[in-house]
Amino acid sequence: EKLETGYGIQVLDRNKQILRCYLSNNDMWRLKTELEKISPELIKATLIFEDRWFYYHPGFNPISIANALYNNIKYGKRVSGASTITMQLAKLIEPKKRTIKNKIIEIFRAMQLELHYTKDEILEYYFNIIPYGGNIVGVKAATLMYFNKLPDKLTIGEAATLVSIPQKPSRMRPDRNNPEIHKGREKILNRLIKTDVIDNEMFEYSLKEYLPVKRYKMPFVAPHFSDIVARNSTHLSIHTTIDKDIQIAAENKIKQYMQKMKDYHVYNGAMIVVD
Numbered sequence: 254e255k256l257e258t259g260y261g262i263q264v265l266d267r268n269k270q271i272l273r274c275y276l277s278n279n280d281m282w283r284l285k286t287e288l289e290k291i292s293p294e295l296i297k298a299t300l301i302f303e304d305r306w307f308y309y310h311p312g313f314n315p316i317s318i319a320n321a322l323y324n325n326i327k328y329g330k331r332v333s334g335a336s337t338i339t340m341q342l343a344k345l346i347e348p349k350k351r352t353i354k355n356k357i358i359e360i361f362r363a364m365q366l367e368l369h370y371t372k373d374e375i376l377e378y379y380f381n382i383i384p385y386g387g388n389i390v391g392v393k394a395a396t397l398m399y400f401n402k403l404p405d406k407l408t409i410g411e412a413a414t415l416v417s418i419p420q421k422p423s424r425m426r427p428d429r430n431n432p433e434i435h436k437g438r439e440k441i442l443n444r445l446i447k448t449d450v451i452d453n454e455m456f457e458y459s460l461k462e463y464l465p466v467k468r469y470k471m472p473f474v475a476p477h478f479s480d481i482v483a484r485n486s487t488h489l490s491i492h493t494t495i496d497k498d499i500q501i502a503a504e505n506k507i508k509q510y511m512q513k514m515k516d517y518h519v520y521n522g523a524m525i526v527v528d
Contacts, residue, residue, distance in 0.1 A: 259390075260285045260381075263490045264479040266497040271397075271472040273479035282394040282471070285489050288377040291392060292407040296376070298416045301448050302441055304338040308372050312339045312363035339363040342379045380404075383419045386426035399427055401469040409455055410462035413441035428468045435464065475500050499526060 261277040263284055277283045288296075300307055306314055317335040336344070336359070343362035349355040366375055385395035392415065396404045400411050407415070417437030418425045427434045442459055445451045451459070474497055482491050507522045514522070 259283060260489050261394075262483045262486070262488075264475075264483055265490060265492050266474075266495045266500070267493065268497070269492065270497045272474045272493070272495060272497060272500075273476055273483075274397075274471055275483060276388075277390075281388045281390045282398065283381070283390040284393040284397075285381055286391070286393040286404055288373055288380070291380055291404045292412055294409050295392065295404065295407055295412040295415060297450060298409075298412045298441055298445060299338075299380075301450065302416050302444055303341070307338050307376070310337060310339075312365075312367040313337055313360045337363060338379050339366050339375055342366060342375060342382065345382050345384075384422040385415070385418050386422040386428075397471060398468045399465050408459070408462060409445070409451060410438065410442075410459035413445065413459060414438045414464060416441045427465050429466075438464070474504075 259277050259279060259281065260283055261275045261281070263274045264272045266272050274282075274284055304314075306317075314335060314337055317337075340359050340363040343359050343366060347362065349358070370378075381391040381393075383392070384390055385392075385399070389395050389398055392404045395415060395418070396402055396407060396411075399415075400407070414427060414434060414437070417434065417440060418427070420437065421433075425431065425434050425437055439460060442451070442456055446453070446456045475495055478493075478495065482493060503524050503526055507524050511520070511522050514520075
């Protein structure tokens with residue numbers, strides 16, 4: 254079965270800019286995006302932190318499992334996990350309690366996923382299903398709501414911030430002015446400098462980058478038009494002929510004009526833009 258369920262609709266303009274997007278059927282902000290539209294910095298940081306051998310293992314990493322088992326026995330408690338990205342995906346698709354039996358099932362499910370999908374398909378779906386706090390699911394919704402930008406426009410610091418959130422989604426949300434998110438970002442950046450992905454200068458710069466303290470609003474341009482096309486389409490992404498920049502300019506012009514017309518008890522306006 255194709256991994257396609259649970260996305261919200263996106264209405265796009267002629268240049269593929271988002272006019273408006275909608276909650277999914279289960280009231281989540283989850284917007285589909287393709288792997289090639291995700292920042293290489295975010296992909297690299299995720300692989301280094303979560304699963305360095307992602308492109309080489311069959312769904313589980315026996316060396317990581319052995320190391321985690323050794324450390325957990327040595328310290329008498331769970332100090333490290335051994336979940337690959339594919340195993341995490343299996344767990345997100347079928348959530349279960351953390352037990353040895355369920356971990357074995359998780360490994361089996363991961364191997365099934367590896368047999369049915371390519372590595373890039375697995376990684377793409379992973380980025381579309383990981384939780385980012387509250388009702389934000391998937392990287393596209395997260396970048397829009399936390400950074401007001403698309404996932405291919407991220408800086409190193411923003412990428413490091415996003416990688417740290419899924420560890421503890423409810424506690425690491427940056428929109429709560431949370432000091433823990435600064436520690437999480439630094440942890441990821443330290444890993445990147447140790448693996449020579451970034452140098453000292455980039456590390457210091459990324460460490461000082463501004464972090465958001467609130468959610469941005471989702472795009473809300475031409476809302477009535479968007480409602481009509483969303484209601485009459487079966488596609489997740491709907492490409493329209495509207496030009497977002499012209500639409501916003503036209504709306505602003507009407508608002509300015511209507512301010513002057515209030516004294517004449519005129520409250521509705523329309524505009525025709527002709528080339």
